[in-house]
Amino acid sequence: MNGPSLRILVIDENHIRAAIIEAGLREAGYDRVTVVHDVSGLARRITEIEPDVIVIDLENPNRDMLENMFQLSRAVNRPIAMFVDRADTSSIEAAVDAGVSAYVVDGLRKERVKPILQMAISRFNAFSRMAHELEAARNELESRKVIDRAKGILMKSRGLSESQAYALLRKTAMNQNRKLADVAQSLVTAAEMLDPGGL
Amino acid sequence: MPLFDSAVLVAAHEIGFARREGIDLRLSRETSWANIRDRIAIGHFGVAHMLGPMPLACNLGLTPLVSDTIVPFSLGLGGNCVTVSNAVWAGMAEHGALPDLDPMRSGHALRDLIRTRSTGGDNALRFAVTHPHSGHNYELRYWLAGCGIDPAREVEIVIVPPPFMADAMAAGRIDGYCVGEPWNSVSVVARTGHIATVKAAIWRNSPKRCWARAGHGRRRIRMPYSRFCAPCITPPNGVRTRKTTTISLR
Numbered sequence: 001m002n003g004p005s006l007r008i009l010v011i012d013e014n015h016i017r018a019a020i021i022e023a024g025l026r027e028a029g030y031d032r033v034t035v036v037h038d039v040s041g042l043a044r045r046i047t048e049i050e051p052d053v054i055v056i057d058l059e060n061p062n063r064d065m066l067e068n069m070f071q072l073s074r075a076v077n078r079p080i081a082m083f084v085d086r087a088d089t090s091s092i093e094a095a096v097d098a099g100v101s102a103y104v105v106d107g108l109r110k111e112r113v114k115p116i117l118q119m120a121i122s123r124f125n126a127f128s129r130m131a132h133e134l135e136a137a138r139n140e141l142e143s144r145k146v147i148d149r150a151k152g153i154l155m156k157s158r159g160l161s162e163s164q165a166y167a168l169l170r171k172t173a174m175n176q177n178r179k180l181a182d183v184a185q186s187l188v189t190a191a192e193m194l195d196p197g198g199l
Numbered sequence: 200m201p202l203f204d205s206a207v208l209v210a211a212h213e214i215g216f217a218r219r220e221g222i223d224l225r226l227s228r229e230t231s232w233a234n235i236r237d238r239i240a241i242g243h244f245g246v247a248h249m250l251g252p253m254p255l256a257c258n259l260g261l262t263p264l265v266s267d268t269i270v271p272f273s274l275g276l277g278g279n280c281v282t283v284s285n286a287v288w289a290g291m292a293e294h295g296a297l298p299d300l301d302p303m304r305s306g307h308a309l310r311d312l313i314r315t316r317s318t319g320g321d322n323a324l325r326f327a328v329t330h331p332h333s334g335h336n337y338e339l340r341y342w343l344a345g346c347g348i349d350p351a352r353e354v355e356i357v358i359v360p361p362p363f364m365a366d367a368m369a370a371g372r373i374d375g376y377c378v379g380e381p382w383n384s385v386s387v388v389a390r391t392g393h394i395a396t397v398k399a400a401i402w403r404n405s406p407k408r409c410w411a412r413a414g415h416g417r418r419r420i421r422m423p424y425s426r427f428c429a430p431c432i433t434p435p436n437g438v439r440t441r442k443t444t445t446i447s448l449r
Binding site for chain 1: 230231232233234237243263264329330331357358359360362363
């Protein structure tokens with residue numbers, strides 16, 4: 001049906017994301033996958049690997065250099081161009097939105113490239129979601145720590161119980177229309193300034 | 200893109216000129232011209248900072264995503280330089296180059312250096328520009344050719360992103376480059392390069408970078424472009440703009 005498996009090169013400076021893409025490609029039956037994190041010396045690698053499809057993260061600052069290299073026959077044997085299916089603008093938009101794209105050698109049929117690009121798009125999106133959730137969890141943990149310190153300061157300086165201290169912070173946040181963590185941070189900063197050695 | 204001529208947009212946003220004009224300006228920091236080209240083509244950006252020849256390339260269908268792009272405003276005339284490594288400069292000085300930015304004198308010194316190197320069997324000098332569809336590419340080639348150097352044969356021209364130019368030259372990966380500021384001064388300050396000539400001396404008032412707008416009418420934006428620029432060059436905002444831009448480029 002699709003002929004021999006395509007040689008795929010993944011260029012991504014993010015090691016984890018590259019590993020996720022590679023795993024996805026292998027699960028989908030593409031067994032000739034090479035991953036490159038560092039673009040230095042890439043021209044030589046491309047000549048060695050002779051990829052049919054290159055999956056690249058769009059945020060890579062070396063993209064202008066890579067595109068130019070792809071067009072130079074001196075660096076690569078076959079011209080490589082960005083994969084664009086003019087009949088299907090939505091998938092191009094999805095790719096740019098996700099921050100990934102595919103470059104393919106001249107003459108490769110689009111039906112063979114599309115599943116690879118779609119897989120990369122969905123994995124890129126899943127990765128950003130994960131990164132986003134991790135960031136949110138870190139922030140949450142960070143705010144909880146600050147709130148605990150602020151409660152401690154109130155309990156010590158005003159002789160409040162833990163629940164009273166928390167209620168005071170929450171009330172202040174509501175009155176000032178600010179986030180609880182922000183109010184707690186202000187209190188911690190002020191306390192550090194007033195009594196640098198006491199905390 | 201982290202370049203000095205993004206100053207007008209950065210200032211319009213940071214100092215509030217845009218807000219005063221009733222425009223909600225949201226800036227996006229990009230790392231490659233290719234990304235800007237793609238994102239303006241699919242409508243992610245209403246307006247973008249672009250290299251002068253890029254909108255032409257978009258309209259001529261030389262880019263993967265063909266888009267109808269118009270240029271309502273030119274951001275700069277001149278402003279680029281050709282910077283060479285200390286080793287190349289030393290060789291050029293032996294052939295009569297002086298630190299006067301004179302394009303003919305520097306170019307002829309470079310030509311003589313290249314001829315001496317090629318009889319000695321040395322590799323061709325490697326110069327970098329920022330993009331194939333860039334003023335840098337064309338003016339570097341124009342200057343070399345005008346001074347008797349065949350840009351296609353006697354030197355190698357590669358692509359390097361602007362913020363990496365100075366490092367690439369310091370590391371010996373390239374021997375010279377043509378780029379906008381501040382990336383020439385970066386090499387001069389680091390004492391890793393010399394400015395051989397400047398764009399204003401090669402081709403006066405030539406277009407450099409522009410604001411480009413997707414012209415497919417998805418979003419019609421009226422931007423008071425010139426009103427953004429005027430406060431950037433008039434004191435006291437002029438000073439403030441330079442400070443803001445310096446901070447934002449980091």
